[in-house]
Amino acid sequence: MPCSKNWKKPMSTLEVRTPGHTYSIRIEKGLMSDLGRFLGPFNHGQKWVVFTHPGLYEQFGSEILTALEDSGFDIAFITMPEGEASKTIANVNRIYDQLLKQNCNRSTTFIAFGGGVVGDVTGFVASTFMRGVGYFQVPTTLLSMVDASVGGKTSVNLASGKNLVGTFYQPLGVLIDPDFLRTLPVREIVSGMAEILKCGAIRDKTFFRKTVKNLTHLIALMDQAPLIETIEAACAIKARIVSEDEKESGLRRILNFGHTIGHGIETALSKTGFRHGEAVAYGMLAAGYLSHRYGKLSSAEWNELREALWQLPLPALGRIDPDKVLAHIRHDKKYSHKQLNFVLLEELGRADISADISHAHIIEALNYLTRSIHKET
Numbered sequence: 001m002p003c004s005k006n007w008k009k010p011m012s013t014l015e016v017r018t019p020g021h022t023y024s025i026r027i028e029k030g031l032m033s034d035l036g037r038f039l040g041p042f043n044h045g046q047k048w049v050v051f052t053h054p055g056l057y058e059q060f061g062s063e064i065l066t067a068l069e070d071s072g073f074d075i076a077f078i079t080m081p082e083g084e085a086s087k088t089i090a091n092v093n094r095i096y097d098q099l100l101k102q103n104c105n106r107s108t109t110f111i112a113f114g115g116g117v118v119g120d121v122t123g124f125v126a127s128t129f130m131r132g133v134g135y136f137q138v139p140t141t142l143l144s145m146v147d148a149s150v151g152g153k154t155s156v157n158l159a160s161g162k163n164l165v166g167t168f169y170q171p172l173g174v175l176i177d178p179d180f181l182r183t184l185p186v187r188e189i190v191s192g193m194a195e196i197l198k199c200g201a202i203r204d205k206t207f208f209r210k211t212v213k214n215l216t217h218l219i220a221l222m223d224q225a226p227l228i229e230t231i232e233a234a235c236a237i238k239a240r241i242v243s244e245d246e247k248e249s250g251l252r253r254i255l256n257f258g259h260t261i262g263h264g265i266e267t268a269l270s271k272t273g274f275r276h277g278e279a280v281a282y283g284m285l286a287a288g289y290l291s292h293r294y295g296k297l298s299s300a301e302w303n304e305l306r307e308a309l310w311q312l313p314l315p316a317l318g319r320i321d322p323d324k325v326l327a328h329i330r331h332d333k334k335y336s337h338k339q340l341n342f343v344l345l346e347e348l349g350r351a352d353i354s355a356d357i358s359h360a361h362i363i364e365a366l367n368y369l370t371r372s373i374h375k376e377t
């Protein structure tokens, strides 16, 4: 049974160093009530706009307002509906109009307060409004704490696929308060945990094994210190990768492990409420299968990966139409020169890009998923 004595103090700061900009990720329990102090050095009397969902506004709006107004901030809120439906050009247009009505200008600073949806939209608007304004990420889901809020990828969706329009635009900082996770539904925790396992699988075998060992406790949010250390380790892996390759011309592509088939599944099943991380978990199973069958992943480590992912309480996949998944994969940004760049594991903790995975292989992996679901659930 994990014991918080063996874990570090629940507070830390990491740095993301990209060519144009260095910023920090601050991870601290209770940080929210001290927001004014953390953001104070960036407040020069300009207007601040907090982007969030109506539900999160109801839950935390007055706390944010108090924390910031007490420190002399000029604050406004803009809300957007929950879910992928907000990641559209139409929503972005509506937001531009609201910003103009509120007399926002180039000095206005944004705060993305929410999960990956709020983060992606806020980042996209920040990168384009008045040719770019500063923004902070205050992630409130596990997935956005360890993944979406770090690295500066912003995006909205098009009818033909997810994240097809976007920018690379780094935030001024990321503030992570694990206390937000207390109200997060367990499915969202599991979704974030899938991305955490991904970080270990592609970059750090020891971290992967430690996370797997504590998985049940981590999902149940049973102990703060291990949870914070896990968030920190996952953020550190992502921060290092992004610092080395901000614009995904090389190393950063390994973060897409599980995402080629995962995005295909996510889009094909979008109407069923499948979560991003849940689809990525299935995508990692499919990619792990291909890594073992056609790549270098040993039987022992493929079993280890498979057993870890099956520990996650994932919703049943049901029947997936391979043609639908392939249709989405064809629009994937991971295609270049008519070639699919697919992330395979060479071993746990080491990933590489392969140009050898064809549509036939993907159909084989989808068939594997359909077969194994009946065996393993």
Ligand SMILES: NC(=O)c1ccc[n+]([C@@H]2O[C@H](COP(=O)([O-])OP(=O)(O)OC[C@H]3O[C@@H](n4cnc5c(N)ncnc54)[C@H](O)[C@@H]3O)[C@@H](O)[C@H]2O)c1
Pocket: 053, 055, 056, 082, 083, 084, 087, 114, 115, 116, 117, 118, 120, 140, 141, 142, 143, 144, 147, 148, 149, 150, 151, 152, 153, 154, 155, 162, 163, 180, 181, 182, 183, 184, 185, 188, 191, 276, 277
């Ligand atoms: N930019 C990137 O690098 C990157 C990386 C990974 C994922 N993403 C994107 O992130 C999105 C998924 O993000 P997500 O998983 O955070 O989903 P999400 O933003 O849709 O949030 C999930 C749900 O949790 C609710 N919620 C948020 N915080 C809460 C809290 N503290 N308590 C209770 N409820 C809360 C939200 O209202 C929402 O209903 C996808 O659009 C994906 O494409 C982006």
Ligand SMILES: [Zn+2]
Pocket: 147, 195, 259, 276, 280
């Ligand atoms: Zn992801």
